[in-house]
Each structure stands twice: as structure tokens, then as C-alpha cells.
Amino acid sequence: MKKTYGLLGKNIGYSFSKSFFSEKFENESLNCEYINFDITEIKDIVDIIKNPQVQGLNVTIPYKEEIISYLDDLDPIAKEIGAVNVIKFSKDQKIKGYNSDYYGFTESLKPLLNKKIKKALILGTGGASKAISYALNQLNIEHTFVSRNPDFNELSYSDLDEDIMSSYTLIINCTPLGTYPNVQNYPDIPYEYVTKNHVLYDLIYNPKETAFMSKGKEKDAKVSNGLQMLILQAKKAWEIWNN
Structure with missing residues (x-):
């Protein structure tokens, strides 16, 4: 029986995971397939879970948190994070x-x-x-969230001034701003205070260089997109499924 793996998400025609795993299965002559499970609501997962061919799933926006209530078990790290991006199916179709x-x-x-x-x-x-x-906690790097609707311990974009920008020299974009096809968009931070001491890391991988990264490069900052992160998390997912 062909083993089925897949990505659970919404509007995921662009999926990195599908191309990564399909290529892997072909190159290694594995009797597996990778499917995009594009669902409009999280409750639609019930039919996917019932399929005995499904061995493992990746989870992407917007279901990384919503999925938790459908699981039988949670790895301690995922529990602490409060978000899941890999689901493993056991032989009795229990999901973790x-x-x-x-x-x-x-x-x-x-x-x-x-x-x-x-x-x-x-x-x-x-x-x-x-x-x-x-x-970042594991790396002992102090950090603060920036939000359009900040909580009491978060910053708003309008709070970001020269002092904050000079002490927070690692800036990570976890928003979808700048993703293809809306490549002209970027997070509204004061780029004039970015310096060569800064690192601007964008979780987006399409396009390869986002407007956020370009603006960092103009100030001689180090920049990175999210492609390497995606490759490494996908390899780790394969490890989890097969352990």
C-alpha cells in the first residue's frame, strides 16, 4: 500500500512541502505520495484522519493552533510552544x-x-x-513581540524608535507581508535605524528576497529568507514520522 503524507492548510497551492517531499520520494524510489489537503475549516480534518493510508501530516497557516484540539497526544515541546506543524499517525490511527x-x-x-x-x-x-x-528562549535571546494590536507586554509598530531598534538587533518577520504575489508589501518598521549590526530574518521564502530583506540589505544588515528553515523542519518531520 502506498503511504500518503500531506500538508494541511488553507489556500496552499504554493506549498514548499509538496515539492520537497514529492522530489524526495521520487529520488529515493519510495512508495509514497504527498498531497495538499486544502481545507476551508479545521473540522474537515476528520475525513483525512480516518484515511488509513495517511501516515503523517505537516500543518501550516491557519491551523497550527486550531489542530491541537483534534489530537490524541502532544509532544512536550509542541505543548510548550502551543502550536503544531507535524502530525504523526500511530498504527492504531492515534495522532500526535x-x-x-x-x-x-x-x-x-x-x-x-x-x-x-x-x-x-x-x-x-x-x-x-x-x-x-x-x-529564542533556548538560545537565551531576550525578545519582544510587535503587533498591530499589542497586548500589555507587546510593542506596537508605532513604538519602534531609534533606541529600541538599536538594542534589538535581530528582527524576525513572522507576518505574511511580502509573500508572493504581494511582493511590494513589508512590515512597517523604521528601516532608517537598521544598521550593519542588524540581522533581518524573514520566514517568507517566496520571493527569495522580500522587500523586508531588500530594505535591510540597503543598510548593510545581514538578511535571510525562510527557505533553510523550511528544508530543516521538513527533514525533521520525516525523522518524526519514521521514528
Whole structure:
């Protein structure tokens, strides 16, 4: 029987995971297929779970948090993060949630870090930002969320001044701003205060260079897109499914 893996999300025609795993299955002559499960509501997952061919799922926007109530079990790290991007099916079709985003982010960020980076700004507060926050805690990098509707311990975009920008030298875009096809969009931060000491990391991978990254490069900042993170989290997902 052919094993089925797939991506659970909404409006996911662009999926990196499908191309990554389909190529992997072909190159390694594995009797597996990878399907995009594009669902309009999280409750539609029930039919997918019942399919005995399904061995594992990746989860993307907007279901990384909503999926949790449908799981039988949760890995401790995913529980602490509060978001799931990998689901493993056991032989009795019990499903367990994991998070490999934090691993992909951590390992792709490490080569960009320098000793001066003590504080980070996380732009956006969705499911992906929770994994980023967990990763930064593991790296002992103090961080603050920036939101259009900030909570009591978050900053708004209008709060970002020269002082904040000079002490928070790692800036991570966890918003969808700048994703293809709306490539002209970018987070509204004061780029005039970005310097060569800054690292601007964008979770977006399409386009390869976002407007957020371009604006960082203009100020000689180090920049990165999210492609390496995606590759690493996908490899980790395969490891989880097959352990």
C-alpha cells in the first residue's frame, strides 16, 4: 500500500512541502505520495484522519493552533510552544502533534548570529511566532513581540524608535507581508535605524528576497529568507514520522 503524507492548510497551492517531499520520494524510489489537503475549516480534518493510508501530516497557516484540539497526544515541546506543524499517525490511527518549526529556525539562525545580538523583535503573533519565541528562549535571546494590536507586554509598530531598534538587533518577520504575489508589501518598521549590526530574518521564502530583506540589505544588515528553515523542519518531520 502506498503511504500518503500531506500538508494541511488553507489556500496552499504554493506549498514548499509538496515539492520537497514529492522530489524526495521520487529520488529515493519510495512508495509514497504527498498531497495538499486544502481545507476551508479545521473540522474537515476528520475525513483525512480516518484515511488509513495517511501516515503523517505537516500543518501550516491557519491551523497550527486550531489542530491541537483534534489530537490524541502532544509532544512536550509542541505543548510548550502551543502550536503544531507535524502530525504523526500511530498504527492504531492515534495522532500526535509535534513542532519542527523551532528546530528549523534555530539551526538556520545560528550561522547568522554574532555576540552583539542580545535582543530580538518578533513581528507578528501567529502560530509560527510561538515556535520562534521558544527557539529564542533556548538560545537565551531576550525578545519582544510587535503587533498591530499589542497586548500589555507587546510593542506596537508605532513604538519602534531609534533606541529600541538599536538594542534589538535581530528582527524576525513572522507576518505574511511580502509573500508572493504581494511582493511590494513589508512590515512597517523604521528601516532608517537598521544598521550593519542588524540581522533581518524573514520566514517568507517566496520571493527569495522580500522587500523586508531588500530594505535591510540597503543598510548593510545581514538578511535571510525562510527557505533553510523550511528544508530543516521538513527533514525533521520525516525523522518524526519514521521514528
